[in-house]
Amino acid sequence: MDADVIIVGGGLAGLTLAALLGGAMGNGQGVRVTCLDRDPPASHLNASYDGRTTAVSYGSRKVLEAAGIWPMLERTETGACPIRSIQILDGVSRDVPLTFDSAEAGGRIFGWIVDNLDFRRCLFERVRALKTVHHVAPCAVTDFAVDADGVTVTTDGGSFRAPLVIGADGRQSFTRAWMGIGTRGWSYNQQAVICCAVHERPHNNVAVEHFRREGPFAILPMIDDAEGRHRSSVVWTNHTGRDSPLHWDEAAFNAALTARFPDWYGRVMLHGKRFAYPLGLVHAHNYIGPRMALVAEAAHAMHPIAGQGLNMGFRDIAALATLIGGAMERGDDIGGDVLLQAYQRERRFDNMAMAGATDGLNRLFSNGLPVMGLARRAGLKAVANWPRAKKFFMSQAMGAAGLLPDLIRDCDPDHTEAA
Ligand SMILES: Cc1cc2nc3c(=O)[nH]c(=O)nc-3n(C[C@H](O)[C@H](O)[C@H](O)COP(=O)(O)OP(=O)(O)OC[C@H]3O[C@@H](n4cnc5c(N)ncnc54)[C@H](O)[C@@H]3O)c2cc1C
Numbered sequence: 001m002d003a004d005v006i007i008v009g010g011g012l013a014g015l016t017l018a019a020l021l022g023g024a025m026g027n028g029q030g031v032r033v034t035c036l037d038r039d040p041p042a043s044h045l046n047a048s049y050d051g052r053t054t055a056v057s058y059g060s061r062k063v064l065e066a067a068g069i070w071p072m073l074e075r076t077e078t079g080a081c082p083i084r085s086i087q088i089l090d091g092v093s094r095d096v097p098l099t100f101d102s103a104e105a106g107g108r109i110f111g112w113i114v115d116n117l118d119f120r121r122c123l124f125e126r127v128r129a130l131k132t133v134h135h136v137a138p139c140a141v142t143d144f145a146v147d148a149d150g151v152t153v154t155t156d157g158g159s160f161r162a163p164l165v166i167g168a169d170g171r172q173s174f175t176r177a178w179m180g181i182g183t184r185g186w187s188y189n190q191q192a193v194i195c196c197a198v199h200e201r202p203h204n205n206v207a208v209e210h211f212r213r214e215g216p217f218a219i220l221p222m223i224d225d226a227e228g229r230h231r232s233s234v235v236w237t238n239h240t241g242r243d244s245p246l247h248w249d250e251a252a253f254n255a256a257l258t259a260r261f262p263d264w265y266g267r268v269m270l271h272g273k274r275f276a277y278p279l280g281l282v283h284a285h286n287y288i289g290p291r292m293a294l295v296a297e298a299a300h301a302m303h304p305i306a307g308q309g310l311n312m313g314f315r316d317i318a319a320l321a322t323l324i325g326g327a328m329e330r331g332d333d334i335g336g337d338v339l340l341q342a343y344q345r346e347r348r349f350d351n352m353a354m355a356g357a358t359d360g361l362n363r364l365f366s367n368g369l370p371v372m373g374l375a376r377r378a379g380l381k382a383v384a385n386w387p388r389a390k391k392f393f394m395s396q397a398m399g400a401a402g403l404l405p406d407l408i409r410d411c412d413p414d415h416t417e418a419a
Contacts, residue, residue: 003034003134004334005324006153006162008141008175010037011044012054012116013296013313014168015123015135020067020321022133023126030132031324034160036153038140041124050116051194051275053220053233055207055307056080057111060314072122073114079223080112084205087262090365091212110207111307113220113233136160141169144178144292150335151291164335165292166320171282173298179289185282185301188362190215192304193236193246194275196222197257198229200266208262209305211365214238216305217260231271235304236260237279246276279303283355287344291335295320300351303358305365312351319346 005021007014014035021031043049056064064070074080088098102108127133136157143154144165151165167175176183197219208219215237222231234257236245245253250270257268282301287294296313320343327334 001150001162002160003032003162004164004328005031005033006151006160006165007033007035008153008165008167009169009173009298010035010041010135010137011168011170011296012119012123012310013317014166015120015127016064016067016069016314017166017168017295017317017321018133018135019069019123019126019130020063020317021324022130023066023068030130031328032132032134034134034136034162035127036139036141036155036160037135037137040138041135044120045117045124047117048273050120051196051273052116052235052277053113053222054116054119054310055083055111055220056114057308057311058109060311061112063314063318066318067126069122069126072126073119076115076118076122077226078115078118080114081221081223082112082205083110083207083221085207086110087206087208089208089210089262113207113222115222115233141174144175146290146292162335163291163333164324167292167294167298168296169298171280171297171301173294175292176284176294176298179286179292179294181284181286181289181294183282183284185280187278187280188215188303189240190237190279190362191240191244191246192277192279193234193238193244194277195234195236195273196271197232197234197261197268198225198271199232199261199268200230201264202230203232203265210260214242215362216365218307219261219265220307229271232265237305240278244276246274281355281359283352287348288340290337291340293320293340293343299347300355302355303362305358305362306354308354308358312354315350316343316347319343 007018010018014037018033018035022033023030061070064073084102086100089095100110102110127135140156141153142156145152145154150161150163153160153165165175167173169175203221205221207221210217216235217237218235220233220235222233224230238244245256248256254269257270261268280301281303284294284299287299295316296310299316300312302309302312323339323343324334327336327339332339
């Protein structure tokens, strides 16, 4: 065997899993991991590769701490900007019908906004420092052969063998297709236009989710840049096939940004490039096969309306890493059916429920029917005036830290770090 685990795909999910397994799991020695990605690492660090930020929940932060990545993220130029308040707006009204404030949650932070490019930089650095992780890229996986003891992975640069293969190769997963696993899903006929905006006045760590007819418009706080400019990340959902803000000239785009931001931000301007991502839902019928499992977008991709896609992927990673670590400590087969079934039982329903909830939210809030508008505003008002409901939504936004297994919470991520 070349490794204990082979991970197909070195995106945000695959590399986080590699760092988690390689750094702390399995008899305290770290699991031996080979992570294969078809792209050269430099392409993932190119500014045009990914313009998104990620809203990291409290639960995901714990996973990133266990993987030794969180302290690195906090030290990056863009850092991790805490969200202390969430404002929900609906339709054309400038009122704020619902606010979640960290003071109501015992001062706890709702989440942190991190820049995906910096995130990738930290992941590359982290896995480079781990003796247990072998990151091979560019290296495209083209075939698998499964037998009683392990899986042989064929790539365009040679073959690798391990008792367990994990597919973290994204929503078009080659691993999933090879396993013959079908999916359920649809396109939302929406795209998310993403950009960074600079604004006259500070954001005060407020995140805004404005539900508009064409889809949600989100403003996510970022750390001020080196020149002291106040910044926020924008996720602007709109229907595909219409006049997309992606192509508007900069003056028109800036005017539209200023009109969509609440007045207290002052004048708002585009900072850097705009990016567009088509939106759709994908859920795999099954997450496992003989000696193989799927995680993150290879298993489920959802609407970004609640910023939960990767957070759910981190829950997959935490569950699978805990099962693998436990099996190694007991000397059990880590590619065995018992472990894989336990993983699927733990994760599939949770992901299905979140995919369903984000789908429902998008349908409810991107609906122009007046009766739906009335129902929405009544619903928001009810939540605003019902403390138990508010508490429930706040704990959801934080990422249900209680779901995290003890092993992840207690492990020491640094002890196998190379000198
Ligand atoms: C607009 C938008 C905003 C979002 N905001 C948030 C947010 O705030 N919070 C949140 O939690 N989530 C968010 N998400 C979701 C999040 O971005 C995704 O869940 C996440 O990027 C998926 O990561 P991944 O590693 O699973 O897949 P990917 O990033 O797609 O990585 C897959 C990797 O596999 C590699 N690969 C593919 N095929 C092969 C092969 N055959 N051989 C080798 N390698 C292969 C690819 O090169 C790639 O590096 C958002 C999504 C969108 C679209």
